[in-house]
Amino acid sequence: MNVAEKVIEIIVREQHIEPGKVTLDSTFAELGIDSLDGVSILFALEEEFKIDIPDSVAQNMKSIRQVVDSLTRVLEGKDVSDLVALAKGGAPAANT
Amino acid sequence: MRRVVITGVGVFASTGKDVDSFFENLLEARSAVCRITRFDPSALSVQIAAEIPDYCPQDYFPPKRLELLDYFTQYSLIAAREAMKSSGLEVSDEERPRFGVVMGTGMAGAHTFDSGYFNLYAKQATRLHPFTIPKIMHNAPTSQICMEFGAQGPSLATSTACSSAGHAIGAAFHLLKYDMADLMLAGGSEAPITYGTFRSWESVRVLAGGNGDPARACRPFSADREGLVLGEGAGVLVLEELEHARKRGAKIYAEIAGYGLSSDASHITQPTVDGPARAIRMALREAGANPEEVEYINAHGTGTRLNDPTETAVIKEVFGEHARRVWTSSTKSMHGHTLGAAGAIELVAAVMALERGMVPPTANFTQPDPECDLDCVPNQAREKKIRTAISNSFAFGGLNAVLLVRRLD
Numbered sequence: 001m002n003v004a005e006k007v008i009e010i011i012v013r014e015q016h017i018e019p020g021k022v023t024l025d026s027t028f029a030e031l032g033i034d035s036l037d038g039v040s041i042l043f044a045l046e047e048e049f050k051i052d053i054p055d056s057v058a059q060n061m062k063s064i065r066q067v068v069d070s071l072t073r074v075l076e077g078k079d080v081s082d083l084v085a086l087a088k089g090g091a092p093a094a095n096t
Numbered sequence: 097m098r099r100v101v102i103t104g105v106g107v108f109a110s111t112g113k114d115v116d117s118f119f120e121n122l123l124e125a126r127s128a129v130c131r132i133t134r135f136d137p138s139a140l141s142v143q144i145a146a147e148i149p150d151y152c153p154q155d156y157f158p159p160k161r162l163e164l165l166d167y168f169t170q171y172s173l174i175a176a177r178e179a180m181k182s183s184g185l186e187v188s189d190e191e192r193p194r195f196g197v198v199m200g201t202g203m204a205g206a207h208t209f210d211s212g213y214f215n216l217y218a219k220q221a222t223r224l225h226p227f228t229i230p231k232i233m234h235n236a237p238t239s240q241i242c243m244e245f246g247a248q249g250p251s252l253a254t255s256t257a258c259s260s261a262g263h264a265i266g267a268a269f270h271l272l273k274y275d276m277a278d279l280m281l282a283g284g285s286e287a288p289i290t291y292g293t294f295r296s297w298e299s300v301r302v303l304a305g306g307n308g309d310p311a312r313a314c315r316p317f318s319a320d321r322e323g324l325v326l327g328e329g330a331g332v333l334v335l336e337e338l339e340h341a342r343k344r345g346a347k348i349y350a351e352i353a354g355y356g357l358s359s360d361a362s363h364i365t366q367p368t369v370d371g372p373a374r375a376i377r378m379a380l381r382e383a384g385a386n387p388e389e390v391e392y393i394n395a396h397g398t399g400t401r402l403n404d405p406t407e408t409a410v411i412k413e414v415f416g417e418h419a420r421r422v423w424t425s426s427t428k429s430m431h432g433h434t435l436g437a438a439g440a441i442e443l444v445a446a447v448m449a450l451e452r453g454m455v456p457p458t459a460n461f462t463q464p465d466p467e468c469d470l471d472c473v474p475n476q477a478r479e480k481k482i483r484t485a486i487s488n489s490f491a492f493g494g495l496n497a498v499l500l501v502r503r504l505d
Contacts, residue, residue: 036227040226043226047223
């Protein structure tokens with residue numbers, strides 16, 4: 001199973017979404033995933049892949065493809081600073 | 097002055113998963129105390145609790161919703177649903193800003209704390225689930241009930257240990273009385289049956305033993321009482337301004353006519369006579385009731401060495417000669433001490449006593465204690481058309497809450 005398949009599997013499981021409805025092109029908005037759901041998915045991804053996803057990267061994930069791309073880079077130990085730069089001024093994950 | 101009535105009741109407790117079965121079991125003096133099943137209690141000196149039997153959360157909530165609900169919030173929602181259903185209320189969009197919620201809890205999300213910290217400390221987890229905070233917070237029941245029923249009016253949570261629900265209902269009563277709302281859901285919930293909570297309570301040395309015979313472990317007012325038994329559950333009542341209730345032809349269970357509260361300012365665990373007595377007097381004064389009018393007291397009656405004689409002295413102090421005549425029972429003998437839910441579950445018991453003309457007993461009574469020489473309605477329910485009752489809640493920390501209910505007719 002590659003990263004994309006694993007991400008989709010986790011989102012289907014965590015969000016109780018019908019399998020098949022989540023594709024690489026789905027956006028969180030389309031899937032009804034709000035900011036609190038988002039942090040829950042991040043938690044599951046971190047647990048699954050045994051990694052830390054920096055807040056600055058997490059804030060930029062708005063679609064499945066973005067999740068998979070960012071995750072792949074983190075997993076490969078690649079520089080994610082361009083993603084961080086994009087995320088400047090992004091909305092916080094949840095209201096406190 | 098605006099008057100406030102109770103037009104809906106809901107209970108989810110060890111002794112019954114709805115008001116009818118709950119009250120019937122109380123009248124039959126059936127204790128729900130049993131060996132703990134929520135976790136393996138073998139290592140504990142006290143291995144009993146009043147658990148809600150065969151509880152299956154999936155029967156009440158879809159999976160995604162459930163992920164955000166600790167047990168204490170689940171119980172509060174289930175009790176709130178029954179209260180709303182029994183009230184027959186259909187709240188319109190225009191009414192929502194005048195419809196609020198006040199819920200109490202002592203320990204809040206104990207299950208979530210327990211399992212989260214287990215992962216953190218024992219299993220060396222480096223992160224906790226992001227729903228931990230929204231699940232454990234004391235206002236989770238209030239907020240979840242607001243969301244489920246669209247209550248947009250004055251809403252808050254109370255946390256005053258064993259008086260939490262009493263204070264919640266009292267606060268809701270005054271929001272209605274002082275014209276800040278027309279409708280309120282109020283009560284309390286608690287889910288304290290976790291390993292960590294039991295270890296904490298065990299060391300206070302107030303829990304009854306009784307591992308060999310759990311159902312008889314809690315014996316309030318008896319000379320051989322050994323302590324309290326922890327219980328779980330929730331109670332929720334619909335409170336409504338009298339004219340609002342009349343206009344829609346609502347069934348009125350009782351008027352909530354008086355609320356008293358006070359602080360002992362004395363000791364963090366030992367109760368005083370003066371503090372609770374002042375709370376009872378305040379409730380009587382607000383209701384314009386003479387002490388002789390009160391026919392039933394649902395006592396705090398924990399079954400500890402210290403509470404029961406102190407509460408007896410309190411009742412004698414306030415009611416004088418009448419103290420020996422007023423029926424004073426502790427239903428904690430059956431549903432255990434539900435801490436932050438106690439004031440609500442027990443107010444429902446008092447309201448149903450008015451409604452049905454039957455007073456629930458103190459179960460497991462064995463022998464009188466000269467220091468607890470009230471008529472505690474030992475072991476047998478009694479039939480009487482009573483008009484006025486009070487419900488006592490006295491908390492660790494010396495914060496007391498007393499509610500007075502009265503039949504309207």
